[in-house]
Amino acid sequence: MDAITTPALARIAPPETRKSTLEIIRGIIRNPIENWPIETYEEPFVWAKLFGKNLVMVSDPELIKGILVDHADAFEKALSMRRSLGPSLGDSILLAEGARWRWQRRASAPSFRHERILSFFPAMHGAAEISCVKLLSQAGQEVSMAHEMMRVTFDIIVETMLSGAAGLDVDRVEQSITDSISTTTWSLLLTLAGLPKWTPHPRKLVAARGRKYLKSEFLRIAKERRANPSDRNDLLSLLVNATDAETGTAMNDQDLADNIFTFIAAGHETTALALTWTFYLLSQHPSIEERVLAEIAEVTQGEPLKQDDVDKLAYTKQVIMESMRLYPPAAMVVRTALRDIELPGLTIPKGTPVNIPIYATQRHKRIWSSPDTFDPENFTPEAIKSRHRYSYLPFGAGPRICIGMSFALTEAAIILATILPAVRLRLRPGYSPHPQLRVTLRPMGGMPMTVERRT
Ligand code: HEM
Structure with missing residues (x-):
């Protein structure tokens, strides 16, 4: 296999215990993931102290099951998340x-059933084809793949x-989403330091402006749809017409607007990044890329991708996973x-922040034999069966x-299988995509790649 490794970040940066508080603060603002202690990748859990408070980072799959599944009702979404988002x-x-x-989960669920997601095929494939044509029109030029993928998933x-x-x-919405989450690491830091919400910090006004614009746009859409609530067979129709089985209440306009914001924000950048990293990894692993191309050619027989083809792209999905x-x-x-909470070997006192560092669990030394090597064989059905179920959790648990898990996997496979056979992407020489944690894991510099037309 043509192997390049993609080293985990804490192995590049020194462990937190060796840094001064000022260095840790700087690190959190720049890129929190670089502050994770090296033990996160080697031990079941690690306690850390920040601003005099204990927090625990849990990487062990059985302990993660205890927190996210068995005792889910003993935990709530963290204050830092609530405050930043x-x-x-x-x-x-x-x-x-x-x-x-x-009730919000129950109201949204029908949009994410398998048959409903398959019915989105024309929308997904149509947007992928438009993106493919756009990329081909830029043959010979460099593009930001992160930006391209954001647009198609948006x-x-x-x-x-x-x-x-x-x-x-669309352009303004995309920029406003970026602006509104650009200060999340500041919110995280202020929450950890116990400082009030009004504490000034850089880009606070830019983020607030982006947020104001988005909220007013989503409220406008909510009001328009309420005024004309005929069923359009989309998620918003479901939410407008849903009532809580326990209380009989429906969503007001603000609830609708907040959920539009949530589904747009949670539902496009994540999938875009999955694809951006996939195009990068494939560009570095020609033999794996060849195998993906061969599978797509065999499934499609050289025709445009069809809805029925999607379930047959087994290796392509292994690559995405x-x-x-x-x-x-x-x-x-x-x-x-x-x-x-008492878990085997770990007692978590009430009020403790608990971090599940998915990135570290998925590169953990005790779980993966070559944690930093790109190897789609990790996702053959046999390999999946042989591992603890919670050693891989990109969608949480x-x-x-x-x-949106099935929605995202289907969408990613459709976009990859549409673009890859037509377009070869080459990474800018000398560029190394450093992952930066900003709610999502983005490549610093936006993944510059040169577009080539495949013959
Ligand atoms: C590769 C793509 C995606 C990844 C990696 C991803 C990841 C995640 C993760 C890890 C969580 C759990 C957060 C937690 O437990 O605190 C989550 C929740 C959520 N995701 Fe995604 N997501 C993706 C795509 C999508 C899509 C396409 C949608 C919608 C169309 C979506 C909507 C949501 C929503 C609404 C929640 C909250 C669910 C709840 O709390 O009940 N996501 N996502």
Whole structure:
């Protein structure tokens, strides 16, 4: 196999224990993942102290099962997450707890059933074809693959969730989403330091401006749809017409707007990053790329991709899964313990922040024989069966597992199988894509790649 390795970040950076507090603060602002102690990749869990408070990072699959699955009701989404994302997403499905979360989840679920996702094939394939034509028109030029993939997944989420662009200024929405999450590491730092929300920090105004624009646009769409609530067979129709089985209440306009924001934000950048990292890894592993191309050619017989083909792209999906092992788009899940919890070998006191460093679990020395090597054989059915179920969790686990998991996997396979046979992408010489954690795991510099037309 043509192997390049993609070293885990804590192995590049020195462990946190050897850094001063100022260095840790700088590190959190620049790229929190570089602050993870090396033990995160080698031990079942590691305690860390930040601003005098204990937090635990748990990498062991059985302990993760204890936290996210067996004792899920003993944890809530962490204050840092609520504080960084709450101003944008309100009390929507991603951040709500208890009965309020349950009914939003039930109301959204029908949009994510297998047959419903397959019915999105024309929207997904159509957007992928447009992206492919656009890339081919730039043959010989360099593009930012992160940006290209954001655009195609954005078009898909808007089409499938809102039945079309609903008058949105796509460029401005995309920029505003980037602006509104650009200060999340500051929010994280201020929360950890116990400082109030109003504490000034860089880019606070830019983020607030982006958020204000998005919230007013999504509220406009919610009001328009409420005024004309006929079923358009999209997620928004479901949410407008849903009522809570326990209380009989429906979503008000603000709830709708918060959920539109949530589904657009959670549902496009993550998949775009999965694809960006996949195109990068394939460009570095020609023999794996050849095998993917051969599978696509065999399944499609040289015709445009069809809905029935998607389930047959087994190796292509293995490649996407392996890519999300090395570069999980959501690299960490965070919780706070609501009460004292006893797990085998680990006692978590009430109030403790608990971090599940997905990126580290998926490169853990005790789980993976070659943790940093890109090897899609890690996802043959036999290899999957031989591992602990919670050693791979790019979509989280337990009741709060990603509702868009199948949607994302189907979409990624369709986009890859549409673009790859037509376009060869070459990484800019000398560029090394350093992963940076900003809610999602982005390649610094946006993954510059030169487009070539495949003959
Ligand atoms: C490769 C793509 C994706 C990845 C890696 C990903 C990852 C995740 C993760 C790790 C969580 C759990 C967060 C936690 O437990 O705190 C999550 C939740 C969620 N995701 Fe995704 N996601 C992806 C695509 C999508 C898509 C396409 C949608 C919607 C169309 C979506 C919507 C959501 C929502 C609404 C939640 C909250 C679910 C709940 O709390 O009940 N995601 N996602």
